[in-house]
Amino acid sequence: MNSSFKLILFFLSxxxxxxxxxxxxxxxxxxxxxxxxxxxxxxxxxxxxxxxxLILSIQDQFTKDPGKVSIFFKVSNSDGTPxxxxxxxxxxIYEQGRNDDCFNTISTSESNARISPNEQIFSSNTLLILDLxxxxxxxxxxxxxxxxxxxxxxxMPATTQDSYKMxxxxxxxxxxxxxxxxxxxVKSELTEAIASINNDxxxxxxxxxxxxxxxxxxxxxxxxxxxxxxxxxxxASVVIxxxxxxxxxxxxxxxxxxxxxxxxPNISFFTIGLGSEIDTEALTxxxxxxxxxxxxxxxxxxxxxxxxxxxxxxASSFYLFEYCSPKRGGDNNxxxxxxxxxxxxxxxxxxxxxxxxxxxx
Numbered sequence: 001m002n003s004s005f006k007l008i009l010f011f012l013s014x015x016x017x018x019x020x021x022x023x024x025x026x027x028x029x030x031x032x033x034x035x036x037x038x039x040x041x042x043x044x045x046x047x048x049x050x051x052x053x054l055i056l057s058i059q060d061q062f063t064k065d066p067g068k069v070s071i072f073f074k075v076s077n078s079d080g081t082p083x084x085x086x087x088x089x090x091x092x093i094y095e096q097g098r099n100d101d102c103f104n105t106i107s108t109s110e111s112n113a114r115i116s117p118n119e120q121i122f123s124s125n126t127l128l129i130l131d132l133x134x135x136x137x138x139x140x141x142x143x144x145x146x147x148x149x150x151x152x153x154x155x156m157p158a159t160t161q162d163s164y165k166m167x168x169x170x171x172x173x174x175x176x177x178x179x180x181x182x183x184x185x186v187k188s189e190l191t192e193a194i195a196s197i198n199n200d201x202x203x204x205x206x207x208x209x210x211x212x213x214x215x216x217x218x219x220x221x222x223x224x225x226x227x228x229x230x231x232x233x234x235x236a237s238v239v240i241x242x243x244x245x246x247x248x249x250x251x252x253x254x255x256x257x258x259x260x261x262x263x264x265p266n267i268s269f270f271t272i273g274l275g276s277e278i279d280t281e282a283l284t285x286x287x288x289x290x291x292x293x294x295x296x297x298x299x300x301x302x303x304x305x306x307x308x309x310x311x312x313x314x315a316s317s318f319y320l321f322e323y324c325s326p327k328r329g330g331d332n333n334x335x336x337x338x339x340x341x342x343x344x345x346x347x348x349x350x351x352x353x354x355x356x357x358x359x360x361x
Contacts, residue, residue: 038073040347043335046102047094047346053078054338054345059233059318060121061349067360069351070322072121072233075338082310082317086338088114093323096333103335111323112361118320119163123227123234125183126155126311129216131242132170132197134205140243140274140297141199147304148194151239154308155315156187164315166190169216170197173206173248177215183223208248210256213240213286217259220267235318236267237311240286241304243274253282260286268314270307274300324360327353 038057043049060072075083093113094103106113128151130136136144148168157164167183168190181193220236227234246253260269271287273280274294284291290310294303321336332353337346 037347040073040349043337043346043348044096044103044333047335049337049344049346052345053343054083054340056336056338056345056347058347058349061351063351063353063356065355066358067324067327067353067356068322069325069334070116070320071334071336071349072118072318072320073336073347074318075345076317077343082313083340084313084316086115086319086340088321090338090340091321092337092339094335094337095325095327096335097327098330098332103333106323106326108323111325113321113323116320116322117161117163118318119161121231121233121320122163122318123232124164124236124315125220125223125227125234126164126166126237126239126315127216127220127223128152128166128168129177129212129238129240130168130170130180131172131207131209131212131240131244132202133172133207133244133247134202135207135277136243136274137199137202140300141197143297143300144241145194145197147301148241149191150301151304151308152187152190152194154305155312156185156190160185160187167219168193169212169219170201171208171212172202173204173208175208175211175248175250177212177219206247207242207244208250209240209242209244209246210251210253211246211248213256214251214259216240217263217267221264224264224266234266235315236264237270237289237314238267239270239272239307239311241272241274242278242283244277245279245282257282257285260288268311270311272303272307274303325351325353325356328356329353 038059040058055076056073058073062070093106095106096103162185165183165185168180169177170180171177181190216238220238224234224236268289269287270289271283271291273283292303292306294300331350333350335348
């Protein structure tokens, strides 16, 4: 056997090994959190739309007879900042069939283009983790309750939606992450739970911050796995508040940081610190998505609001855009452009219109 043939067999064996690996790895309904266009691609030069100021990252797409095309995507600025609040009239649809040299604009009104509720394919879970150790209970409990209530009111939608849920947990010095309110989509349940917090809730004056980080990450991971069953796409956010350093020394800082750093990329981490006794460096590292610090309890609500705005914007930057296509067969290219003020961005994909007929609504 000559060396060239041996080399070919070697590479064939590697390819076979890779292709026959864990089959579960071939199916992933998680969000595309990396830079770029997700499942989409750069728009053809014939449209001459220019550089993207806004990034449309396609997460999933599908068609439904008699002619509906649905695209699920997130929108962000070029620096990764989420863009929320877009409406259907800010989007332009372009299609290119097999006989078209370039794309043709499709009327958004004639195609019944719309931003649709995305409950059927998207799930966003938020965990609010509160430090209720002795120092908080004795000096800033009322301010924390006000700030936490404001956080819930900002993050949770005005009307109950099954795709947006939140749970609240608290910690002190015990080796337990206490559940204040289980995961729910009902805002009033969360605010009532916060109102029920009193000075007698904790019996341990210490602070098991790193234990709370580890346990909350495990809970977020389980929720993400559960919420992405059945081809559903999901994201989770962990928001941790504390007014001090880890005092329990039950878990190491390195163990907590490793838990955060190796967590599913679809879990976002936020931290909120209060006062002068916090470890800002540790909290910044744990809150790898964003961290905010309040110098005193009077600043606490504003600090919570900064984080709640970020959590809300991230969840609201995912869109399910649907329209009725005039195409009636074959593979067709699709480009979607969004404009917000002077900023624009676009992404291209394709869909199959075999079997499409009139009557799409």
